[in-house]
Amino acid sequence: MDKLEATRAVMFFDGLPEEQFIKLADIAVVKKFRKGQVLFEADVQADGFYAPASGRVKIFRTSPSGKEHILHVFGPGEAFGEVPVFEGGTFPASAQALENLETLFFPRDSFRKVIADDPDLAMNMMALLSQRLRILVNKIDDLSLKETPSRVAAYLLLLRASQESDTFKLDLPKGQIAFYLGTIQETLSRIFKKFAEQGIMEINGKGITILDRAQLQEIADEGR
Secondary structure, eight states, X not given: OOHHHHHHTOGGGTTOOHHHHHHHHHHOEXXXXXXXXXXXXXXXXXXXXXXXXXXXXXXXXXXXXXXXXXXXXXXXXXXXXXHHHHHOOBOSSEEEESSOEEEEEEEHHHHHHXXXXXXXXXXXXXXXXXXXXXXXXXXXXXXXXXXXXXXXXXXXXXXXXXXXXXXXEOSSOHHXXXXXXXXXXXXXXXXXXXXXXXXXXXXETTEEEESOHHXXXXXXXXXX
């Protein structure tokens, strides 16, 4: 991996001068994880944050009963685990590689020294944290106020927007999508089947084609 190129691709470093990219790349450590390997567990001391160069990571919590709830999925260029950099506390959730993963790791102590010399980087970090908070608030809103079909519709529209096409592939196995949306796989499959029968979308394995985006948006907006 070219550490400098990978550092330039980290989104919340956008706009930094080249000399700061060089400093950040210098402190970054390249780490590799196999599919299914845990990067860190919830409530353990955080010693830095991650920014994948390839592969994806799921962030999740496990309830006392053993049920897993996925909070977010991060891919290349998306940093995670950065809050304890400022707090000096523990990771609030666990992280596991969804695919073979190659990631930059920024040690907490080294990173704090870099941002102490660059207020612009600190401001970018604050903007990222604010954005992350909005995402979590929206997810809590979706889980608490929307019925399951609305949550599924909103998720499909999000995938459609992220891939900029009415035809796209599901980014996770159905079981994990169900956990992410606060339901079970059987319910998710029934909703997919109903959407297909209503002519809203077509399903071909992991492939989805949205046929009636307006109707899907109506379903997503229900309950608001």
